[in-house]
Amino acid sequence: MGELLGVAVLGAGHMGADHIRRLDGVVSGARVAAVADPDTARAQEALAGIDGASVHADAVAALDAPGVGAVLIASPAPAHEEALLAAFARGLPVLCEKPMVPDAAGALRVVEAEARLGRRLAQIGFMRRYDAGYLRLKTLLDGGRLGRPLMLHCTHRNVSSPPHFTSAMLIDSSVSHEIDAARWLLGQELTAVTVLRPAPSPGAPPGLQDPQFVVFETDRGALVDVEAFVNCGFGYQVRCEVVGERGSARIGDEHGMVVTERGGACAEVPLDYLVRFADAYDREVQAWADAARRGRVTGPGAWDGYAASAVAEAGVRSLEDGGRVPVALAPRPALYGESGR
Known part of the structure; x- marks a missing residue:
């Protein structure tokens, strides 16, 4: 346990650069060993002030760089499947940002490849499982204090969407977090999706x-x-309320500072997910690094990534065609047991 875990970070964009900073300055027991990005200048910029890491234009080449013992995938989602399979072939533990693979068929190929190995190597980046508020809500639900959960009300708001964002990405990128959080909090699978279309916001x-x-x-x-x-134009807000047989509980109202001055009070609203979930990301990557150094993988796995992709795919069909769309999941391999629920 004395040797640092050398991590290859694939992708040096907004998320990847933040993980590079986190691995270098926040997470103990790990270091950045390599960074891969087609824009090598961007990768070099993300590594400013960090010594000992190599830069690669090709993601797979970074996996074979000296000192690499684990992989953190923060590249665009269409590149995830190839990177995951390459990591599996090398026996490297992986933390892969969501969505694991955008389409359910590709996600299932990842599940099947890992199942053939007979051991888990992949953890999927559903960081809400590491957020203090979500953890408290999970503990409350598992303790049975509220009785059987009847409804879960969720809010997911961003200031603005990136230029490339599509209507389908609201579901398979944004709502994918709620998909996983709902499965995890409730301990239930999602079996059908209906997407309603309010009048678009100006x-x-x-x-x-x-x-x-x-x-x-x-x-x-x-x-x-x-x-x-x-x-929404005003901030990044994530809220979740569970309604049970004997009560309800809500999280997401407590973030941000409240400033009280003469004549009124003003509450801060975070502007993006890296601010709102900073602590959750720190805990997530630290837990992953600790487990990887022990030769283990914990947290949400490839089956959870597949389930999220399958549910999101049904949601996109509902968005496009209207109406209720059932979710069909493949049989769960024995490797995953009930760990994703």
């Missing part, structure tokens, strides 16, 4: 269906609703 770019109202059904009769609004 702040949404032309052609973008924003906001969206998404309703999930579960295999034990609970309902989950998500307001996804990625061009």
Whole structure:
């Protein structure tokens, strides 16, 4: 346990650069050994002030760089499948940002490849499982204090969406976090999706269906609703309220400083996810590094990544075609047991 875990970071964009900073200055027991990005100048910039890391234009080449013992994938989602399979072939533990693979068929190929290995190597970056508020809500639900959960109400708002954002990405990129959080909090699978289309906000770019109202059904009769609004204009807000047989509980109101001055008070609202979930990201990467150094993988796994992709794919069909769309999951390999629920 004395040797630092050398990590190859794939992708040096907004998320990748933040993880490079985190591995270098926050996480103990790990270091950045290599960075891969087609824009090598961007990779060099992300490594400013960090010694001993190599830079690569090719992601797979970074896996073979000296000192690499683990992989953190923060590249665009279409590149994830190739990187995951390459990491599996080398026996490297992986932390892969969500979505694991955008399409359910590709995600299932990753699950099947890992199952053939007979051991888990992949953890998927659903960082809400490491957020203090979500952890408290999970503990409350598991303790049975509220009785059987009946409904889960979720809010997911962003200041604005990137230029490349599509209507489908509200579901397979933004709402994918709620998909995983709902499965984890409730301990239930999502079995059907209905996406409702309110009148688009004037702040949404032309052609973008924003906001969206998404309703999930579960295999034990609970309902989950998500307001996804990625061009709200005022801040980044994530809230979650569970309604049970004997009470309710809500998280997400407590973030940000409240300034009281003469004549009134003003509450700060975080402007993006890296601010709102900074602590959760720190805990997530630290837990992953600690486990990887022990030859283990914990946290949400490849099955969770596949389930999220399958549910999101059904959601996109509902968005495009209208109506309720059932979710069909492949049989769960024995490797994963019930760990994702």
